Amino acid sequence: MAASVLSGGVLASLLVQPAQAAVLEDYEIAGVQFVNDDCSRNEYAVTTTITGDTDDGAGFDRFRVQVWDDGVLKDxxxxEVAVGTTMDVYxxxxxVGLYGTGAPxxxxxxxxxxxxDNTVSYLxxxxxxxxxxxxxxxSFDIERIGGPSRIETAAMLSEQKFVKADTVLIATARSYPDALAAAPWAAQLGAPLLLSNPGGLAPAAVAELQRLQPxxxxxxxxxxxxxxDVLDDVQATLPGATVERLGGGDRYATSALIAQQVVQDSSAEVFVASGQDFPDALVLSALAARQQAPLVLLRQDSVPGPTAGVLATLDYDALYAAGGTLVLSDDVLDAAADGVPVTRYAGGDRYETxxxxxxxxxxxxxxxxxxxADFPDSLTAVPVAARTGAxxxxxxxxxxxxxxxxxxxxxxxxxxxxxxxxVGGTLAVNPSVETQLQGLFEDAAAPTSRAAAGRTDGNLPQE
Known part of the structure; x- marks a missing residue:
């Protein structure tokens, strides 16, 4: 689907900034509004080239990106960007709201x-x-995105949730560790996570690469x-793209390589998960992505060499894990933490965790x-969840x-x-689940009766 793009300059009337403030070098907005009857699903990708100037905490300069509609803050x-550095931040x-109301x-x-998080100046x-x-x-309230296979579901997630993507990550559809570790990195890059069989790209993945043109x-x-063959298929699909592999000798080495790519923010955290079983690790990957933190893999009873090596290079003052001691022992977490506080999320089963x-x-x-019950749909959902705050x-x-x-x-x-x-077809998530979730909205007003702003002269708050 197409996206409209405006290449930005800062409005001249708003260029008067304090001497100590983040410097916006350039920005670009891509926006799409999916319209279906009275429903409007709005998605905006804002790419900012910004230089950190003022230490707002732990050596990072903070800035905020907002979207408003009819005087109401929508998202x-x-x-953050490290002081003294210039970065492209996505x-x-x-x-989701009503269509055709309020200011244009x-x-x-x-x-x-x-x-x-108090406003210093407009950029x-x-x-x-x-x-x-x-x-x-x-859709209001509940939507379903799911295809007949895990590969097609991943492609559908990308198609419906990514306005644009300059980078795309591809992981195997056969096992979970690579996708688990890659999900926080994908979220930081604003990249969808597609899946592939070992021997080559499926038509659904090819079609999505052709649409995105990363x-x-x-x-x-x-x-x-x-x-x-997977790299060859990608290059044949995108002759002008840079195609590379990031992988080690095993899942632990690959997760260590990925962890080094994640740019941490001022919250110096690291997340660890089991490289031997997936359930407890799935949602932890989403939390790591939200926190802009690396996730590395451990064995239940030992810290693999590649993991120990990358932990020695990472800056962290807190460690987070999911699952009980049968998943990751206390001794293993203590060894990985190396003296920093450990938070373990562990319930009676994978769902309580x-x-x-x-x-x-x-x-x-x-x-x-x-x-x-399986890993692919939840893992490919993580970059989308991190983008939307879900x-x-x-x-x-x-x-x-x-x-x-x-x-x-x-x-x-x-x-x-x-x-x-x-996320997933009806075999993965039965219609009974959708019915159960719909029950959460039984007492809610119809969408057209819910609170909405009236017509205004502009979308931003009027001073």
């Missing part, structure tokens, strides 16, 4: 903030910014995970639900466990237009 993200904003377009605001304003209207899927594709994993991790997400109205919830194929359902209800509570995205 925002606070981002921010994704989205919301939306307002996009980029502002410098201090360590307490850029676009109001109105006009996204491109596209006929496409738009300039860079990274095949994650060694030659046993994804053979040379998932609920404990989900409880760490703020109530922003967006949740992605995938089966806990939590990833695991469900049994036929019913949402009580602890998980409680957390989903918390995340969508008191949000006018929440969105639960079921």
């Amino acid at each position: 925002q993200r606070v981002r 921010t994704f904003l989205s919301f 377009g939306v307002g996009v605001l980029i502002e410098d903030v201090d360590g307490a 850029a304003v676009e109001d109105p910014f006009f996204p491109e209207d596209v006929d496409g899927a738009c 300039s860079r594709v990274v095949v994650v994993g060694g030659t046993m995970a994804l053979g040379q 998932a609920a404990l991790v989900l409880a760490q997400f703020p109530a922003e109205g967006k949740v992605m639900v995938a089966t806990g 939590g990833v919830a695991l469900t049994r194929p036929d019913a949402v466990p009580a602890a998980v359902l409680t957390e989903i209800g918390r995340l969508i509570d008191e949000v006018s237009f929440p969105l639960i995205t079921i």
Whole structure:
């Protein structure tokens, strides 16, 4: 699908900044509005080239990107860049609402903030910014994205949730460790995570690469995970793209290589997960992605050499893990932590553990639900969840466990237009789950009756 792109300059009237403030070198906004009857799903990709100037905490300068509609703040993200460095920072904003009401377009605001997230100065304003209207899927409350296979589901997630992507990551569809470790990196790059069989790309993945036209594709994993034919297929599909492999001799070496690519923010954290079993690690990957933190793999009873090596190079003052001692022993976590505090999320089963991790997400109205019985759908959902601020919830194929359902209800509570995205086809997540989730909205007003702003002269707040 096409995306409209405006190449930005900062508005002259807003260029008066304090001497100590982040410096916005350039920015670009891509926006799409998917329209279906009265429903509008808005997605905006904001790429900022920004230089850190002021230490707002731990050597990082903070700035905020917001999207407004009819005077109402719809979505925002606070981002960071290390002081003294210039970086391209990717921010994704989205919301679902009513179509054809209020002021034209939306307002996009980029502002410098201090360590307490108070506004210091405006860096850029676009109001109105006009996204491109596209006929496409738009649902209130609950949507489902799922194909007949894990590879097709990953491609559908990318198609429906990525306005644009300069980089795409590809991992094997056969096992979980490479995709698990790659998901936080993909989220940071604003990159979808596609899946492939070892012997070559499936038509669905080829079609999605052709749509996105990325300039860079990274095949994650060694030659046993994804053979040379995969790289050849990518290059044949995108002759002008840079195609590379990032993979070690085993899953632990690959996760260590990926961890070195993740640019940490001012929260010096590291996440560790089992390289031997997937359930507890799935939602932890989503939390690592949200925190812009690397995730590395451990054995239940030992720290593999590549993991020990990369931990020695990482800066972290807190370590997070998921699963009980049968998944990762206390001795292993103590060895990996090397003296820093350890937080372990461990419930009676994978779903209770998932609920404990989900409880760490703020109530922003967006949740992605995938089966806990297998790994592919939940892992490919992680970069999407990290982009949108959504939590990833695991469900049994036929019913949402009580602890998980409680957390989903918390995340969508008191949000006018929440969105639960079921990831996977009806064999992975049965229709009974959708019916159960729909019950969370039984007392909610019809979308057209929910709180919405009236017509205004502009989208940004009027002073």
